[in-house]
Amino acid sequence: MKQPFPLPLEKAGAIGVFDSGYGGLTILNEIRKKLPHYDYIYLGDNARTPYGTRSFEVVYEFTLQAVKKLFEMGCPLVILACNTASAKALRTIQQKDLPYIAPDRRVLGVIRPTVEVIGSLSKNGHIGLLATTGTVKSYSYPLEVEKLYPHFNVSSQDCPLWVPLVESGEAKNAGADYFVQKYIQQLLDKDPDIDTIILGCTHYPLLIDKIRKYTPSHIRLVAQGEYVATSLEDYLHRHSEIERYCRKEGNCRFFTTESIEKFKESASIFLQYEVEVQSLNLE
Numbered sequence: 001m002k003q004p005f006p007l008p009l010e011k012a013g014a015i016g017v018f019d020s021g022y023g024g025l026t027i028l029n030e031i032r033k034k035l036p037h038y039d040y041i042y043l044g045d046n047a048r049t050p051y052g053t054r055s056f057e058v059v060y061e062f063t064l065q066a067v068k069k070l071f072e073m074g075c076p077l078v079i080l081a082c083n084t085a086s087a088k089a090l091r092t093i094q095q096k097d098l099p100y101i102a103p104d105r106r107v108l109g110v111i112r113p114t115v116e117v118i119g120s121l122s123k124n125g126h127i128g129l130l131a132t133t134g135t136v137k138s139y140s141y142p143l144e145v146e147k148l149y150p151h152f153n154v155s156s157q158d159c160p161l162w163v164p165l166v167e168s169g170e171a172k173n174a175g176a177d178y179f180v181q182k183y184i185q186q187l188l189d190k191d192p193d194i195d196t197i198i199l200g201c202t203h204y205p206l207l208i209d210k211i212r213k214y215t216p217s218h219i220r221l222v223a224q225g226e227y228v229a230t231s232l233e234d235y236l237h238r239h240s241e242i243e244r245y246c247r248k249e250g251n252c253r254f255f256t257t258e259s260i261e262k263f264k265e266s267a268s269i270f271l272q273y274e275v276e277v278q279s280l281n282l283e
Contacts, residue, residue: 011074012244012248013074013245014038014039014246014251014252015040015078016070016075017041017043018045018070018079019081020044020045021045021046021051022044023081023204023270024081026203026205026270027081027225027229030228034230035232038248039249040252041073041075041252042252042255043066043070043280044258045282047256050132051134052132059088060092063080063085064089071102077242079228080107086109087138088134090111104241105242112144112231113231113232114227115145116148118145118222124195125153126194127196128155129155129197130157130162130184130187130198130201130204131159131201132159132162155190155191162203166269167269171207171210180211185214196222198224199222199224204223208223254267254276254278260279
């Protein structure tokens, strides 16, 4: 249910980073490398992951719950570090909900910053997308590419086994090679002229060595983290009305809707260090 009155910004707070699972930790990691002096809150709706198989309506409802929670925790700005949430919920939240619940706060996604850079990376306009089934079916990347680069051609390939490989800790093992090579080849079979591939899932950087191994050397791989981080830096420079409410003490807190021990175990796969985490309920 929508809140009857806006949530005003009264003091500086952390930048919120939300994901339905764990992949958003790769985005958080790159953002903190680029902008280490800001405070961050990472919220993972790990109890209800994956979002990719859920309807637009359910993803929107769950994502809005998370955004509201982060606003309640003082975040002036929330990054949806989740391709599914960015594809299925971001636009509705920006256009219909923010003006009502928090007109002085902002919510950003990961798809637009990723698409913006391909114009300077691709030489022939033939773009490949490797992503989850939900992201591919949303058609969000081709639509965003068409807005910015209408003459570009986008071919998409879903990779349903890559996320399970990463979350089970198998990303570096030999057993993952078959499935990495399989999906890359299926993508290139659709368009042999592809010269740039977007890794449209935040889990995929953990497979980057194997992805590079089976991708022809002339093809540019676009991982999201560094580009989202650069885009956020630029956004904060251009929007002082938001930036001044972002607290700058260099702290980061982690929250999950899953058990604390499960989050710690899985988060260590993505971050390579152990984190302190608190549990919360979004429903």
